[in-house]
Amino acid sequence: MPRLRANLDFMPSPVKDRPGLLIRDPFHYTDLTLIIPPALVQCLHCFDGQQTELDMQAVLVRVTGELQVGDLAKHLIDTLGDGGFLENESFERIREDRQRAFAEAPRRTAVHAGGAYPDEIDPLRATLERYIGTPGVDSASDDLLGVAAPHVSPEGGWQSYRAAYKALAPAYKDRTFVVLGTSHYGEPERFGLTRKPFVTPLGETPVNLPMVNWLEQKALPAILMEDYCHSVEHSIEFQVLFLQHVYGPQIRILPILCGSYAQSIYVGGKPEADSNVDRFLNALGELADREADRLFWVLGIDMAHMGRRYGDSFTAHADEGVMAEVTARDRGRIDCISAGDREGFWNLVQEKRDDLKWCGSSPLYTFMKAVPQARGQLLHYEQWNIDEQSVVSFAGMAFSQGD
Numbered sequence: 001m002p003r004l005r006a007n008l009d010f011m012p013s014p015v016k017d018r019p020g021l022l023i024r025d026p027f028h029y030t031d032l033t034l035i036i037p038p039a040l041v042q043c044l045h046c047f048d049g050q051q052t053e054l055d056m057q058a059v060l061v062r063v064t065g066e067l068q069v070g071d072l073a074k075h076l077i078d079t080l081g082d083g084g085f086l087e088n089e090s091f092e093r094i095r096e097d098r099q100r101a102f103a104e105a106p107r108r109t110a111v112h113a114g115g116a117y118p119d120e121i122d123p124l125r126a127t128l129e130r131y132i133g134t135p136g137v138d139s140a141s142d143d144l145l146g147v148a149a150p151h152v153s154p155e156g157g158w159q160s161y162r163a164a165y166k167a168l169a170p171a172y173k174d175r176t177f178v179v180l181g182t183s184h185y186g187e188p189e190r191f192g193l194t195r196k197p198f199v200t201p202l203g204e205t206p207v208n209l210p211m212v213n214w215l216e217q218k219a220l221p222a223i224l225m226e227d228y229c230h231s232v233e234h235s236i237e238f239q240v241l242f243l244q245h246v247y248g249p250q251i252r253i254l255p256i257l258c259g260s261y262a263q264s265i266y267v268g269g270k271p272e273a274d275s276n277v278d279r280f281l282n283a284l285g286e287l288a289d290r291e292a293d294r295l296f297w298v299l300g301i302d303m304a305h306m307g308r309r310y311g312d313s314f315t316a317h318a319d320e321g322v323m324a325e326v327t328a329r330d331r332g333r334i335d336c337i338s339a340g341d342r343e344g345f346w347n348l349v350q351e352k353r354d355d356l357k358w359c360g361s362s363p364l365y366t367f368m369k370a371v372p373q374a375r376g377q378l379l380h381y382e383q384w385n386i387d388e389q390s391v392v393s394f395a396g397m398a399f400s401q402g403d
Contacts, residue, residue, distance in 0.1 A: 203249025301360025
């Protein structure tokens with residue numbers, strides 16, 4: 001039998017009258033969500049590319065106590081296979097169709113509208129005003145290089161979003177906003193670009209095409225053009241939404257998804273030891289020097305991910321127990337970022353192979369490498385229980401010119 005795809009999301013079913021294991025596709029190649037009943041969960045181990053349908057039937061006989069399990073086995077195989085959850089020809093067709101559709105689409109639509117935030121204009125405006133207030137009411141500094149905001153659910157992280165986006169001054173409106181987002185699903189040591197305008201219920205925001213073209217020319221081996229991950233990624237979509245709320249949709253952006261620096265974290269060395277990473281970081285630094293005050297940097301980053309949801313053996317509660325130690329370690333990294341100490345920051349990330357699981361480390365390092373003169377200020381730090389057993393930490397920061 002074919003393998004079960006390794007890049008799926010698995011979690012306990014949240015539906016009280018339907019216990020089991022929930023499976024969904026974070027890439028949205030398939031929009032189906034499956035709940036595998038408890039008795040059938042063991043059968044998923046059979047989808048390893050080596051075992052046969054007869055092997056799975058033997059498992060079913062053992063866990064159900066029934067001898068006639070052929071129809072049940074076939075139903076499970078067909079459900080997973082036809083739905084796009086197995087590494088088979090059906091999934092290959094689904095993936096190719098989805099990637100082709102995104103590549104040919106004229107714009108990047110708001111995939112998280114109606115879920116993470118309202119998809120109707122009036123409720124959305126009211127929600128954003130509740131989060132960060134009415135744009136232009138408070139005075140803000142006009143000497144910033146950029147800000148960092150979370151990419152966690154806005155409802156969970158609105159105080160940090162507010163801290164970051166309240167720092168934006170009207171003077172920045174005409175700049176190109178370089179949005180560095182975490183690529184949760186992209187290839188390590190690669191950078192995802194797109195030329196597609198970003199659409200939210202607030203309007204359509206164009207991409208600075210000359211800058212995209214220039215980066216493609218300078219660093220193509222490191223770049224995935226029209227990266228499909230843009231179609232499902234929230235780390236940039238949320239930043240565009242807040243920028244539109246502050247300035248309106250007719251701003252210009254340069255959206256860049258930063259893949260993890262996994263080689264550096266798990267093997268060693270600096271991220272730029274990879275030739276592709278080095279090529280892209282040099283190109284982005286050259287762009288930053290050339291454009292200077294015509295750019296404004298926006299980082300969509302979260303920090304630590306702790307608890308059972310993220311593979312830890314313990315239950316995590318915000319600001320309690322082990323999370324107090326996490327706060328201290330987070331603050332150590334934030335201090336390095338604020339001081340512009342790129343090497344010190346990355347040494348802390350590499351420590352214990354980043355057991356804090358900072359998913360914003362690659363956008364932060366990318367920014368610090370491209371804009372080495374940036375010095376940060378922590379505006380707000382918090383931890384949030386994303387579920388009853390797991391915590392995410394994040395912050396709002398502002399960056400200005402160092403000495």
